[in-house]
Amino acid sequence: MDLRHAAIAVVIPALNEAASITRVIDALPLPAASVIVADNGSTDATAALAAAAGARVVREPQRGYGAACLAALAVAGDARIIVFLDADFSERPEQLVELVAPILDNRADFVLGRRVGHGRPWHALAGTWLCVTAINRLWGTGYRDLGPFRAIRKDALDRLQMQDRTWGWTIEMQVKAAEAGLLTLELPVTTRPRIGQSKISGTVRGTVRAATKMLATIARLGLTRGQRRFT
Ligand SMILES: Nc1nc2c(ncn2[C@@H]2O[C@H](COP(=O)(O)OP(=O)(O)O)[C@@H](O)[C@H]2O)c(=O)[nH]1
Ligand SMILES: [Mg+2]
Numbered sequence: 001m002d003l004r005h006a007a008i009a010v011v012i013p014a015l016n017e018a019a020s021i022t023r024v025i026d027a028l029p030l031p032a033a034s035v036i037v038a039d040n041g042s043t044d045a046t047a048a049l050a051a052a053a054g055a056r057v058v059r060e061p062q063r064g065y066g067a068a069c070l071a072a073l074a075v076a077g078d079a080r081i082i083v084f085l086d087a088d089f090s091e092r093p094e095q096l097v098e099l100v101a102p103i104l105d106n107r108a109d110f111v112l113g114r115r116v117g118h119g120r121p122w123h124a125l126a127g128t129w130l131c132v133t134a135i136n137r138l139w140g141t142g143y144r145d146l147g148p149f150r151a152i153r154k155d156a157l158d159r160l161q162m163q164d165r166t167w168g169w170t171i172e173m174q175v176k177a178a179e180a181g182l183l184t185l186e187l188p189v190t191t192r193p194r195i196g197q198s199k200i201s202g203t204v205r206g207t208v209r210a211a212t213k214m215l216a217t218i219a220r221l222g223l224t225r226g227q228r229r230f231t
Helices: 021-027 046-052 065-073 093-104 122-139 154-160 169-179 204-223
Strands: 008-014 035-039 056-059 081-084 110-117 150-153 184-191
Touching: 008 021, 008 046, 008 065, 008 093, 021 035, 021 046, 021 093, 035 046, 035 065, 046 056, 056 065, 065 169, 081 093, 081 154, 093 110, 093 150, 093 184, 110 169, 122 169, 122 204, 150 154, 150 169, 154 169, 169 184, 169 204
Parallel strands: 008 035, 008 081, 035 056, 110 184
Antiparallel strands: 081 150, 110 150
């Protein structure tokens, strides 16, 4: 599939990922110019390496996964599809082709990469299970993961009016996608151990902290459910 003219922007939030960022950009089946790296205050060479690889770099000094994604979206211009991908090379960037295909074929608005394979510790799997189960109970959805590697039509994403600036980002997108009635697909993506140091699920403590924030996000979205309108 030739994706060069498909108007895709790839958003990569990154915090101190100098060991992996170049490999992620190089492995993408798209020109590096369509990649936006949101550098979240890295103290290593992440930003310089991303720029050297040909990506656009935006800097978001305020920490937070969602804050970085929002900063990248602000410069995404006239992209018609947005792909989100982590900077740690734990996913296979070439699988972008599989994630965008259903959108290009008008079979989906939103395609979620469900992580299969190695590299995720038991506590990360347990935390994900807990959050996914809570979402499915509350919203009647059939999600199986909250993975970072995902593709969404830009006009659909705009309708969701994303706000979360931290680890609730992926959850907010899924919950609002269900509420807005987006046509959603979950496809397997293969994971492997990340390069470099995990900032979240590398320790039990990190996972518990992230999962606590995620459950708070789910509770908040549940309580404010009636207040949202999607035009
Ligand atoms: N923007 C932003 N990105 C972060 C932050 N912490 C981690 N990341 C990025 O988010 C992704 C997931 O983080 P990671 O450390 O791999 O967590 P793990 O997958 O749970 O081990 C990576 O691309 C990180 O560079 C943060 O505070 N802000
Ligand atoms: Mg990771």
